[in-house]
Structures are given as structure tokens and as C-alpha cells.
Amino acid sequence: MGETKKDEKKVRGFAGLLNSILIPLNENQKFKEEFKNTKTKILLNASNLKFAALIVIDYGTVRVESIPNKPRSNLKKKVVGWNAFLEMDTQTFLGFAMNRISLLKVAKQWLTRKIKMRGITKLLLLLKMLKFLTIYDE
Secondary structure: OOOOOOOOOOOOHHHHHHHHHHHHHHHOHHHHHHOOOOEEEEEEEEOOOOEEEEEEEEOOEEEEEEEEOOOHHHHOHHHHOOOEEEEEOHHHHHHHHOOOOOHHHHHHHHHOOOOEEEOHHHHHHHHHHHHOOOOOOO
């Protein structure tokens, strides 16, 4: 049965990249235990790409959905239902992900409005979640 569900949307662009990075967390028992009581949605928008990524943490599992970021109204909280929002250009996302940009520099760009953030406490969940990607189980 090679058919996919009609309800299941294809994950594209930036969301596809994040999906391939985050999906292994669903097999990590420590991640499942740590996030078993967490239900939240985090919207990451690489402003110079066509699709934003909605990371859904649902009681110990994670999935990523792609959302077209044009028109801009597609990204509104009332439409998507996100709890946290982070928007920056692709170069900044990649620099931050590869530890070439520090949290201090991100904060400076936030103050100069080059980066947009909403729901900062929920964004901290994203950092906590990313730490599970660097922990090796034996």
C-alpha cells in the first residue's frame, strides 16, 4: 500500500529540512519522557523562503508541517494556532544551528528587529528539544 493519506500534507522546503532533523526524536525514550506532558506549536519562518515550518510537540512526539508564508496572513496566530514564533532569514537560522552565531548576537539582532520572536518561554522548549539531538544513547 504505497498510497499516502489525503489528509497528510507534504512537508516542503525549510520544513522538510527540519522534519528530517527532528523526526528521530520520536524514537528517543529520554525525549518522550521529558516531553510527555507538553503540547505546543512553534512556528519557525525563514523569511526569504516560500514555506514556514510548524513544529508540533504533542505529548512526547514531534512532527513538522509546512505552511506557505505568502500571503503573510497564513502565519497569524489565529490561523495557525502557534504558541511561539521565530522569524529570521535562512543565513541566520543556519548560523545559529551550526553554533556560528551566539545567543548574544541573536539577542542583538532581535533588538534591532532583524529577528522576530513571540512566546520566548516556549521558544526555550525548542532549545531544550535540540539538546536531545546531541545526546548519544548507548
